[in-house]
Amino acid sequence: MVNIVINGRKEKAKEGATILEVAREKKLDIPTLCYHKDLSPFGACRLCTVEVKTNGKWQMVPSCNTPVENGMEIATDSEKVLENRKAVAEMLYYRYPETEAVREMAERLGVDVFSEKGEEHDCILCGLCVRTCKEIVGVSALSFEDRGPERDLEEPRIGFDPNACIGCGSCAFVCPTGFVTMEAVDDKRIIWNKVFQMTECAVCGKYFAPEDQLKYISRTTGVPFAKLTTCSNCR
C-alpha cells in the first residue's frame, strides 16, 4: 500500500493501481469514454485527465494510465481539472455532435449542446472493440488503420486465419456509441457486414452462438465441438 493525498484527503492505495482505479474505488467521479475495468487502459478520450503533484510540480496526467506513487497528491475536481474536462468534452462534441454518447457526456460536463438526442453512431476511436477482441476474446481481428483524422477501424478479416473474426459480437457489446452493430436474421448473424452461420442449441433449439466461435473455442481449449453445442441456459 502507498500513501497518497486525493482531493486533500490522506488515503492509502494499492501499489501499482491507477489513479482512476483508486478514485473509482473511493466513489470519486472521473468521467471516461474509452475505459473499461476489464481491459488495459488506452488513453484515447482524454476525459479522465486529473492534476497530480509529484516531485513538487503539479501536472495534468491521464488518470486511467497513471499508476499511483507513494506521496502523490491528486486533484480530481479542482477548478483546473473541471475546466480542462469541459474543454476536452467540447472537442469531442465538436467532432461527433450527432453521437448521443458524446452529446450526453458533453452536456454532463457543462458544454453548450443541442437538446435533441443525437441520431448518429460515430466511431469515436475509443479502441474498446480492438482491445476486447485482443484481450478478452484473444483473436485480434480488429485493428486501426490510417492516421489522424482519417484513422478508422479496419473491417476484420475472416477466413482460415489466426486473426479471424469469429462473430462473437463482443465488439458490439462493448461499443459505447452503437457504431458496431450486430443483427440476427433467422439462422444467421450479421456483423461487420459479414454473415455468420449460427449454431442451434442441442437442447432448446435456439440459435445461440456462431459456428465459427464454437470452432474457435474447440480449437483453443481442446474440447470437442460436439460438446459445445448447448446454450448457457440449458447447461
Place this chain on the structure above:
Amino acid sequence: MDKLEFSSWNGKVVDNRKGKAKKASRAAAVPFPAPVRGEKAAAVMGWNGLVVLEPGADVPSLTVQYLKEIRKISCGECSVCMIGIDMLLDIFKDMADGEGFESDLAEVEKIVRDVAANAKCNFGQSALFPVSDAVKHYRADFVAVVKGDRKIDGKAYGTAVTAPCIEACPASLDIPGYIEYIKNNRFSDSLGLIRKNCILPGVIGRTCTHPCESACVRKDLDGSLSIRLLKRAAADFERKEKSAPLPVPSGAKDGKVAVIGSGPAGLAAAYNLRRKGYGVTVFETLPEAGGMAAVGIPDYRLPLDILRHEIGLIGDMGVEIALNSGIGKIDMDDFRKKGYQALFLAVGAHAGNRMGVKGEETKCDGLVDGVEFLRDLNLGKKIAPKKKVLIIGGGNVAIDCARSCVRLGFKDVEILYRRSRAEMPARLEEIEGAEEEGVKIRYLTAPLEVVSKSGKFSCLNCIRMKLGKPDESGRKRPEPVKGSEHVVEADLVISAIGQSAVIPVTASKKSLSVNKNGTVKVDPKTMMTSVEGIFSGGDCVTGPATLIEAIAAGNMAAEGIDLYLRGEAAGGGLSFDGVDLKSQRAGGYVVKEGAEAVPFLEMAKRTTGFGEVEGGFSHAGAMEEAKRCLRCYRVAVWEKGK
C-alpha cells in the same frame, strides 16, 4: 549572415521589428532549423517556435500551411490532437472566408493550450505552440485577414519532418512511423515503411549499431526504445507469416546501371534504382552476395539464410546479381557500349590493414588477417582449432574473430588491444557477449614483432601501453611504456586492426580521384566521383563504417544517379545541424517502464556452434515495446525566400 526579424524559438522571444528593442539581430545566434546553403527562407515555423527572417514573410499563410502538415503526423490515437488541429484549421478557414472574428484569436490560443495539456504523445504535446506564437506576436496580420485586408495565400513552401531518432539514423528511417504500425498490429505496413529507407531490415535489425537508440528521448527516463529489435520484429513477422515480394517497378526507364559490389551499399542502390524502373546488374567478385554482411559478420550474429532471403527478394524484382564476376578494371566507355549509362562503385574495404610491426611480411602459417579469416570461415572453409589464439584489435572484426574462434574449439582465446576498454570501438553488446563466452581481453598491450622460424610462427613480442593525449579520433593516444617488452606465446595470431579499400583501376584518361588513405572522393550532394558517370559510396568512400551508413550511401547514390540520368539537380532542404531536437516547449508525464526483454541462446549452446545468439521480440512483446514510443516528431515548414 541573415538578419533576424523575429524569433520565438525555444520559447525565447527576440523581436527586432520596427520600434522593438534590438536583440540578437543575427540569425546565427538562434539555433533554429535553417535552409541548407544556397537556399533562402522568409520564415520558418517549427515545433519550438516561429522564426521570421524577411520583413515581408506571410505569417498567417505559413501558419495554415504548418497546420496542414502537422495534420498528417497526428496519429488519431488520442482525441485532442487530431480534433484540435482540425478546429484550428476551421477557424482560419472561416477567417479567410470572411466569416471570422477577432475574438477567434483567443480561441486559437486556448485550443493550443488544451491540446498541449491533454495530448498523449510528445508530438501532440509540443507541435502547436508556434501557432499560438504567431497569433500572439503577429496579431495585426491575422486581424487583417479577419477584416478582409489580407488573404491566406498559397506560397512556395518546404516541409521537413524529423525526430531525434530519425536525425541520428544515417538512412533517416521514419522510426516513430514504423513503430506506430507495430503498435497497431500492422507488421506488414511497418515493413513497407522500413523498406523505403532500408532494404535489409532483417540484417540491420540484428547487426545495427543503432545510433537512434542513443538519441532516443526515453534513454534518460527508463531506457531507450529497442528500435533495432522492433525492426527485426517486422522482418521476422514477414518470414513467419509468408514473404511478400518487393513492389515491381511500374514503369521501365531507359537505361541500365552497373553496380560494382553486392554489399549493403550496392544492394541498396540496386534496389532503389530498380524500384525507379532502371535495369540493374550487380557485379560481385565473391561466390556469395552481401559484402561484409555475408563474409564479415559470422552466423551467430546474422544467420546466412536471413541475408540470402533479403537478397533473394531484390533479385526477384529483376535485379541481376552476377557472382564470381569481379571487375578489376573499370572502363566506363566499355560499360556504356554495353548499355550501362552510369556505374556505382561499392567495393567496400576488404583489405586488412598491416599492423606495421617487424616480421609481419615474412610468410608464416600462424599469422592471418582478420578479414580474410572471417571470409574463409563464412565461405565454408574448414578451420581446425588450435590451443591458443591471439586477436589483435578492438573493433567488431576483432570481436567477431574471437567469438568465432571460441565456437571453432580454440581453447584459449585472447584479444590484445592497445588502448583501454573505454576506447574500444566494438559494440558494447559484442564486447560483453565475448566476455560471457570466455574470451579474455588484455588491454593496453600492442604487438612489436612477429617472430617466426622457417615459415612457422613462434611467438609475438609485445609491449605494454599507456594512454596519453587524444589523437584525431578523439581517443587517448596509446604510448609505449619503455622497458615493458614481453613475449606472448600462441599458436595463431589474427590481426584485426582495420581495413582499407582496394579501388579498381579506371581505364580512362581521367582516373578516379582518391584520398590519401585510398578511399574514393565523391561530391557529397550527388555522390559522383571525379569521373563522369561513375558514382561511389559505402566503405570504399568513407573507410570502414557501419552497414546502415552503407545502405544510406546506396540510397543517396540511387537518387544521385537518377537525377543525373534525368538531367535534373537536387532540391534544397532544411538542416537540423546544431538544433536541439530533444527539447520541446511542454511535455507529458511519462510512466517509467523498462524495455521488453528478448530471449538469448543458453550459454552451453552458444559456444558449441554458430546458432543465432540473440532472439527477437515475440509478436505481443513487439507490440508492448512499441507502445513506449513517445512520437517525438518535429515538423518544420518554411516559406521559401526571395
